[in-house]
Amino acid sequence: MALAAWAFSSPVAATPDEDFHLASTWCGLGERAGLCEDPQDGTTGRLVPAAIPPATCYAFHPDESAACWDPDQTGLTRVDRANADGLYPKVFYAVMSVFASPNVAASVMAMRLFNAAFAVGLLTVVFWALPRWMRPALFVSVAATSVPLGVFVLASINPSSWAILSSATVWITLYAATRTEGRRRLLLAGLAVLGGLIGAGARADSAVYAAFAVVLALVLGARFGRQHVVPLIAGAVIMVLSAAFYLSASQGGAVVSGLGGGSAGLSRDQIALNFLEVPSLWAGALGGWALGWIDTDLPATVRVLAIAVFAGALFVGLRRVSLRRGIAIGLAFAAIWLVPFLLLYQSRTVVGDLVQPRYILPLMVMLVGVASLRPDAALAWRGARLWLGGLALTIAYGVALHTNTQRYTTGVDQFSFDPGAGAEWWWSLAPSPLVTWIMGTIAFAGLFVSAHFLLPREQAEQDPSLPVRYEAAPEAEHA
Incomplete structure (x- = not known):
């Protein structure tokens, strides 16, 4: 219901570049009469329903409602961007x-509601498949990064929705x-491969x-x-799938050559400023940037509360950090800083142009998750922390x-x-x-009420270096 509310909150083509994603979706299963047809002119253009706008009339005009879009148009119209070129x-x-x-x-x-249900369904299956002491890390990583960009994208037809779900x-x-x-090991390995497939396939x-x-x-x-x-085989399968999908998509070249549209080059001062400004992209995913076509500014309440919870989740997790978890946290933190910095450098542009927060949000989800993987996380998030964090995020969500x-x-x-x-407009x-x-x-508030009852009620601490053969109290596990 929380994601469905976001699905209803915006009209068709409200997410960035959705004109492209709409046409690509209608042509997702190839040419079909009345849905996606080849204009027979030797180009990569396609004919799609006329109600799919080539560019929305309300984009970049936040003072205008969505009433200018006519969903009753009939016939087909030509679009030049429909992922026909891969x-x-x-x-x-x-x-x-x-x-x-x-x-x-x-x-x-229908697509938005399916995507919302798919996200909830997959996260639910993963939650119950995980050992009890790991469940708080999944919950915290998703909740602390969900408002506002996460819920907006998860309930959309933007492929970034699956990127976020995969990262979680x-x-x-x-x-x-x-x-x-x-x-349980086989189930978890299968879920990992499924997560890799939906991420790499998006x-x-x-x-x-x-x-x-x-x-x-x-x-x-x-070890x-x-x-x-089994885990090593699953990891290898994910690596192969990732390489195959990466190489099959021309979009992958942006990782090496950058995004198109940048300047001729950056000065040393601009490069240095980019490095210092990268955190604004993190804040952008938490309400610091506008939603939609980067044209729907949000009140300061949203970003202040969402950033506070995100930072709080990181600090709560940074306790009793083992060597392995410390290395993983360091790698994740380096990734959320260096990936956008290098992409900006390759694109020859500055923070605020081309590179969007939704590209970085999957890395933020992983950082919070790894940081929250403390063995006593169930105790750390019971009581005041859970209710205070839940209240802050619910207010931010509502606003x-x-x-x-x-x-x-x-x-x-x-x-x-x-x-x-x-x-002037509504469904x-x-x-x-x-x-x-x-x-x-x-x-959305019910999410945290559910967490109060579903997360372990007492410390389920176990030695992370040992296999989890059964769920037991710490004394029985040591015995």
Whole structure:
């Protein structure tokens, strides 16, 4: 429900470059009559339903509502960008294309709700498959990085949604596979491969992140012995999948040559300033940057509370750090700083242009997760910390959802408690904007109520160097 509220809060083509992602999705399963047709002119252009806008009329105009978009257009229109040239991997678009139909609005909503349900379903399965002492790390890594960009993207048709989901699951399931045995080990290894597949199959940079997640898992848990054959095989499969999808997508060249559109070169001062400004991209994922087409600014409350929780989660996790976990934390922290810095350098541009926070968010998820992997995390997050963090994120979620909804119903030049007051645009069969906002916020708060009951109620500390054969109290485990 919390993600569904975000799915309803914005119209078709509200995420960055969604005109490209929409056309790519309709063509995700190849040419189909009435959905994706070849114009027969020898180009990579395609004919798609006319209701798929080549560029949204409300993008970059936050004072305007989404009423200018006409979902009732019929026939086909030509688009020149539809992933026909293999810019992105094709798995994400192929899956989303199952829901494509001539009714663009209904199809997009079906895709968003499917994506939201898929994210919740996969995270739920991973949660219960993990040993009890690892579950808080999964929960904290997702919750502390979710507002506002995470929930906005997870409930969208942007392939970055699968990149975020992959980053949350691959490293922890593969690491858990080194600490378990039997059927649980096989299940966790399979979940790790699935996480690697959806990440590498969505974006070329996510394929690199999936490979990096394997490195983190092996740093944390790999040791010599027959019991680690399954995790090592799973890690190798993820590496092969990542390499295959990376090489198959021309987007992967950006990792080496940078993003197009930059200047002729950067001065030494600009390079130094880029290095110092990289943290603004982290803050951007937590409300410091505008949503949508980078045109929906959020109130300061969102970024202050979200950044406080993110930083708090890191500091809470940095206790009793072992050598292996210290190395993994160091690698993850270096990645969230150096990856965007090098991408900016290769792109010959400065912070604020081309490189967006959503490209870095998967690395932030992994950093918080590895930092939160302390054996006594269940005790660390019980009580006041959980409730205070949950309250802060719920407030940030509610303010962000309200702002994003009103941006499209009336434009941000108006403000009212009811984001649907005087609405110029809204979905025809959806609950009202006010109901959507209230129910979404309540549902998000329920996440932390659920955590209170589902996370271990007492310290489930175990020696991370030993396989977890069964769930037991610390005294029984030592015995």
